[in-house]
Every structure is written in structure tokens, then in C-alpha cells.
Amino acid sequence: MKKKNLFARLLSGIWSGVDGFRKILHLLLLLFVFAIFISAMSGTTPLLPDRAALFIKPVGVIVEELEGDPFDRALAELLDEVQPQTVLQDIVDALEYASDDDRIGAVHIELSALGAAGLPKLQRIARAIEEFQVSGKPVIASADFMTQQAYYIAAHADEVYLNPEGGILLQGYGRFRTYFSDAIEKLKLDWNIFKVGTYKSAVEPFERMDMSDADREATVNLIDQLWGTYLEEVAAARAMSRAEIESYADAFVDTVAAADGDLARAAKDNNLVDELLTRTELRELLIGYVGTDEDSDVDYSSIGMSAYLAHEDLLNGEKVAEENVGIIIASGAIQSGTQPPGAIGADSTAQLLRRARDDESVKAVVLRVDSPGGSAFASDVIANEIAALQDAGKPVVASMSSVAASGGYWISVGADRVFANSTTITGSIGIFGMFPTYQRTAAYLGLATDGVGSTLLSGQLRPDRAMTDDTKRLFQLVIEEGYDDFIGRVATYRGMEKEEVDAVGQGRVWTGADALRHGLVDELGGMDEAIAFAAELVDLPKDDYGRKWIRIELSPTEQMIVDLLGTAKSFGL
Numbered sequence: 001m002k003k004k005n006l007f008a009r010l011l012s013g014i015w016s017g018v019d020g021f022r023k024i025l026h027l028l029l030l031l032f033v034f035a036i037f038i039s040a041m042s043g044t045t046p047l048l049p050d051r052a053a054l055f056i057k058p059v060g061v062i063v064e065e066l067e068g069d070p071f072d073r074a075l076a077e078l079l080d081e082v083q084p085q086t087v088l089q090d091i092v093d094a095l096e097y098a099s100d101d102d103r104i105g106a107v108h109i110e111l112s113a114l115g116a117a118g119l120p121k122l123q124r125i126a127r128a129i130e131e132f133q134v135s136g137k138p139v140i141a142s143a144d145f146m147t148q149q150a151y152y153i154a155a156h157a158d159e160v161y162l163n164p165e166g167g168i169l170l171q172g173y174g175r176f177r178t179y180f181s182d183a184i185e186k187l188k189l190d191w192n193i194f195k196v197g198t199y200k201s202a203v204e205p206f207e208r209m210d211m212s213d214a215d216r217e218a219t220v221n222l223i224d225q226l227w228g229t230y231l232e233e234v235a236a237a238r239a240m241s242r243a244e245i246e247s248y249a250d251a252f253v254d255t256v257a258a259a260d261g262d263l264a265r266a267a268k269d270n271n272l273v274d275e276l277l278t279r280t281e282l283r284e285l286l287i288g289y290v291g292t293d294e295d296s297d298v299d300y301s302s303i304g305m306s307a308y309l310a311h312e313d314l315l316n317g318e319k320v321a322e323e324n325v326g327i328i329i330a331s332g333a334i335q336s337g338t339q340p341p342g343a344i345g346a347d348s349t350a351q352l353l354r355r356a357r358d359d360e361s362v363k364a365v366v367l368r369v370d371s372p373g374g375s376a377f378a379s380d381v382i383a384n385e386i387a388a389l390q391d392a393g394k395p396v397v398a399s400m401s402s403v404a405a406s407g408g409y410w411i412s413v414g415a416d417r418v419f420a421n422s423t424t425i426t427g428s429i430g431i432f433g434m435f436p437t438y439q440r441t442a443a444y445l446g447l448a449t450d451g452v453g454s455t456l457l458s459g460q461l462r463p464d465r466a467m468t469d470d471t472k473r474l475f476q477l478v479i480e481e482g483y484d485d486f487i488g489r490v491a492t493y494r495g496m497e498k499e500e501v502d503a504v505g506q507g508r509v510w511t512g513a514d515a516l517r518h519g520l521v522d523e524l525g526g527m528d529e530a531i532a533f534a535a536e537l538v539d540l541p542k543d544d545y546g547r548k549w550i551r552i553e554l555s556p557t558e559q560m561i562v563d564l565l566g567t568a569k570s571f572g573l
Contacts, residue, residue: 048311052301053140053290054098056091057110058153060084062117062125064331064370064401067342070552084113088121094305095128097312099135105290107132108302109157111143111150118370118402119226120421120512122149124526126156126237133158138289142282148172151272152230155237161285164276167263170249173223173230179209188440192467194475196483197430200507206434218508222425225511229423240271248272321546325534326362328352328550334374334382334407341552344371344411346378352550353385357392362548364534365389365396367415368527373406376431376482382411383489390416395537399530400424400521405509406431409520410486413493416537419530420512420521427515429490430507431482433475437463494519 063085066073076082098104107129129139141157143150145166154160162168184191184206191206201215211219235242248255248270259266264276277285286300293299303311332343339345356362367386373379386396398404398415405428412418412426420426439449442464449464460471467475487501494501496519504510504518515521523529535545 049301053106053108055302056305058086059113060115065329069340092128095132099132107139109141114150117149119423122152129156155234160273161277162273168267173226179205191436194479195432197507200430319547324546324548326356326365331370336378346381350385363538369404370401371408379407379410397530397534418521419525422513424512427510429505
């Protein structure tokens with residue numbers, strides 16, 4: 001019995017030790033989770049050196065807003081699987097903060113990873129750079145290789161450096177499409193097309209094998225203006241002549257041949273860059289401006305744009321006041337229903353407009369439009385919400401970004417004031433529809449469709465049956481009525497006759513400068529001018545009002561999950 005009791009006591013002691021160790025582990029785990037939770041909720045500012053360069057590296061496409069569902073995108077960012085995009089406003093805000101920040105001694109813009117960007121977006125970045133340069137602090141641009149878009153930004157910097165193994169490619173502007181009318185015929189498809197507008201060229205690839213004369217005319221006018229603006233503004237920024245920049249692009253092969261095939265030397269010989277520097281040499285140059293990094297004697301002191309914006313936003317808070325100009329982004333193709341950011345949904349965008357109407361702190365709204373168009377019905381849903389917002393006493397100012405054409409123009413034209421950049425692609429007042437059928441393909445494969453219906457329209461919207469003449473006439477009537485609505489809407493809001501609108505409509509696209517000349521917009525200017533005008537419309541004191549972004553955001557639960565996961569990732573989990 002004594003031995004048994006001793007053995008039992010031994011087992012009991014071992015179990016007590018294991019159980020105690022388990023409780024300690026549970027406590028440590030709870031403390032760790034609690035620390036992550038507190039860290040996620042507290043949001044401490046990132047450390048900023050006493051003197052540093054603001055490092056801006058645009059990655060991917062420059063956009064008005066990030067595409068995709070905010071929660072899905074946040075999770076993708078944690079997994080480093082996000083589609084590369086850079087928000088235009090982030091670059092502008094970072095430069096604005098840095099101009100008055102004594103800790104920022106210079107700005108370094110690295111342009112190797114820059115993707116596509118419309119000229120109006122590039123112009124806004126250039127303007128932000130110029131406003132920063134008033135502070136007297138230098139802007140240094142660099143890249144391993146520069147695209148045309150990258151070089152536009154670089155040209156506005158104080159110093160431009162290119163990797164000795166890099167190059168600069170200026171291709172100009174062009175518009176080339178694949179035409180497949182013959183392929184459609186070979187596949188025995190009937191691509192029924194209904195449109196109004198001589199210049200409404202979106203349907204041309206389905207009905208032709210080349211560009212129409214009307215489309216060629218409109219396109220030449222468009223790209224000539226874009227390229228002319230690019231050349232003039234880059235030349236002015238680099239203190240060169242337009243002819244010098246144009247010659248570099250037009251005689252590129254001969255220019256490279258003169259440099260013995262060395263792309264980088266060709267750029268340097270033609271004064272497009274100041275020096276050719278390796279990455280090591282560039283770092284040494286930047287060290288001369290801002291000193292070395294605290295953790296490295298071989299790197300320069302810097303803070304990235306995202307970290308810097310997080311730092312400044314936490315210190316300064318959002319630019320929201322008791323009275324605000326609300327800002328709503330309408331970017332992407334216009335579609336029915338609810339759409340994530342990067343597309344314009346009739347219901348989701350209407351909801352944002354209703355939020356602005358219900359928000360007492362929002363006195364006026366700027367609608368930032370960057371859209372080639374889309375659904376006419378969805379466009380009208382959004383236009384009706386804009387009208388309701390105006391009826392509630394809140395004026396709406398449209399600010400056109402790179403593109404505001406077709407449906408993008410439809411939702412803009414009803415605004416109290418319409419701003420466009422001189423290089424904004426706008427207009428395209430026209431309408432079309434398509435309904436392909438494949439009954440001939442089916443017959444070739446030995447398939448047939450037959451049946452009966454109670455009316456002449458029964459079975460007429462089947463893609464495996466040929467459209468009847470009556471059905472085609474119905475489609476064309478609807479399209480023509482839609483076009484009449486479009487030009488009537490423009491005539492009403494622009495104070496024009498329908499015949500005048502039709503003359504500049506017909507599906508033709510214009511630059512913003514052309515649109516102003518033809519009465520389609522009110523004023524040339526960017527987003528800042530649109531915001532200032534909106535504030536004036538409701539008598540908000542200058543520089544004493546806020547800017548309130550009205551957008552699809554994470555729910556509190558989603559935000560907490562993202563914060564927890566982000567903090568856990570920072571702990572190495």
C-alpha cells in the first residue's frame with residue numbers, strides 16, 4: 001500500500017507539473033494574442049529619421065483608386081499577391097506633406113516599375129513635383145529603364161539619372177486594334193450590330209478588317225494633340241526644344257546607332273538624363289543629400305511613401321472638418337448592380353452618392369470620373385442620383401481624369417460645373433449594341449433549332465437563331481432612342497441645341513481642349529481646381545474646409561481582422 005501510494009503520488013506530481021506548464025503556455029499565448037490586438041488597435045506611427053529622403057516608387061498602373069473588393073485586396077496585400085497599382089492621390093499627398101516637413105531633405109522617385117498612366121495623371125504628378133520644388137529641396141529621379149510615362153515624370157525632377165545598362169524609349173501615342181470580321185465570317189457567326197454615330201468605332205473590329213476613315217480622322221486628331229502636349233511639356237521641363245525631344249523619338253534607330261548600340265549613352269548624349277549612374281553610385285549621391293541610414297553605412301537615409309503617409313496621416317488625422325467637400329471616385333467601366341472599386345456599379349456608386357446626400361458635414365461633392373463608359377442604363381441610374389443630390393441643395397462638380405467618354409461623359413454632363421484636363425479623352429456621345437448569333441455555325445456542325453411560340457418575338461433572343469428583320473428593327477429603334485436621349489441630355493445641361501450636340505457627337509472622342517472649344521465642358525483644370533470651385537459654390541471659407549473621401553470601406557470587423565493579421569505578420573507569423 002505504501003509503495004502504491006508513493007507511485008500514485010509520483011504520477012499525481014507529474015500530472016500537476018504538466019498541467020501547470022499547460023496553464024503557463026495558455027497564459028503566454030493569451031498575452032501574445034492580447035499584445036497583437038493592442039498593437040493593432042493602437043496604431044503607432046512608423047519611425048522617421050531626423051533627416052531623410054522621401055522614397056517614391058510607383059509600381060504598376062497609376063489609378064484613381066485601387067481595384068477590387070477592399071477586404072480581398074487587404075488580404076492579398078498581406079500575402080504579397082496584390083495586383084501592382086499605385087494611387088495617384090497618394091503620390092500627390094506624400095509630396096504635399098514632404099514640402100513642409102523639415103525632416104525630408106529630398107525626394108527620390110524611382111521609376112523602373114511604373115506601368116501605364118494617362119497623360120492627365122502624369123500631369124498631376126508633375127504639378128505636385130513642381131509645388132514641392134518651391135520648398136527648395138531637390139527631386140531626384142532614377143530608373144534602370146524608363147518608359148515614356150516614366151520619363152515624363154523624370155523630366156520634371158531636378159536631377160535625372162539612368163542606369164548605364166538601361167535606356168529610354170519614347171514611342172509616341174498610337175491606337176492599333178485587331179480586326180476580325182473575316183474570322184467571324186469563317187466561323188459562320190452573324191454579329192448583328194446596331195449603332196448611332198459615324199465615329200462610334202467600338203464596333204468596327206466586328207464588322208471591318210481595317211480602321212474606317214472616320215475613326216482614323218478622330219484618332220489622328222487625338223494622338224497628335226496628346227503627343228504635341230507631351231513633347232512641349234517634357235521639353236520645357238528639361239529646358240530643351242520640342243524638336244530635340246521629337247528628333248530623339250523619330251530618329252531613334254540612328255540615335256542608338258550613333259551611340260554604338262548603347263541605349264543609355266544615346267539618352268545621355270541627347271541630354272535626356274544628367275548622368276549614367278549604377279545603383280551603388282546613385283546611393284552614394286543620395287547619401288550626400290541626406291546622410292546614411294541608421295542601420296546601414298552603405299545606404300542612404302530614407303522613408304518609403306506608404307510608411308510616410310501612414311506616419312503623417314496618424315499625426316495630422318484625415319483632412320475632414322465640420323464642413324467638407326465630399327469626393328467620390330467613379331473609375332472603370334460602368335456596369336449594372338454593385339461593383340467593387342475599379343468598376344462603376346450603378347447600385348454601389350448610387351449608394352455612395354446617397355451617403356453624401358445624407359451626410360450633413362458634406363456641403364458639396366466632386367465626382368472624379370475616369371471611365372470609358374459602359375451600360376447606358378447604369379449610367380442613367382447614377383445620373384439620377386446626382387440629380388437627387390443637387391435637389392437636396394448639394395452641388396456636384398465633375399472632375400474628369402484620363403478618360404470620361406460615352407457613359408463617363410453621361411454621368412459628368414449633369415454636374416453644376418464640368419472640369420477636364422486639356423488631354424482628357426472625352427465626348428464619344430453615341431450609343432451601340434451588339435447581338436451575335438451562331439445559327440450558321442450550328443448548321444455547319446449538323447445542329448438545328450426549331451419550335452413554336454405565341455408571339456413574333458418568341459424565341460427571337462436566342463443566339464442559335466437568326467434575328468428577323470422585325471427584331472433587328474426593334475433593336476435599332478431602341479438604340480436611336482437612346483442616342484436621342486443622350487444628345488437631348490447634353491443639350492439641356494450644356495445650353496445647346498440638339499443639332500449642335502449631334503454635330504460634335506456621333507460617337508466622336510475629343511481631347512479636353514477640344515471639348516472646351518465645342519462647349520462640352522466648362523473649364524480646363526484638375527481635381528484641386530474642381531474641389532476649390534465646389535467649395536466656392538457653397539461659400540465655404542477658403543482653406544477652412546475639409547475633404548471627405550466617400551468610398552467603399554472595410555467594415556469594423558473586417559478592419560479588425562486585417563489589423564490583427566497585419567500585426568501578426570509584423571511579428572513574423
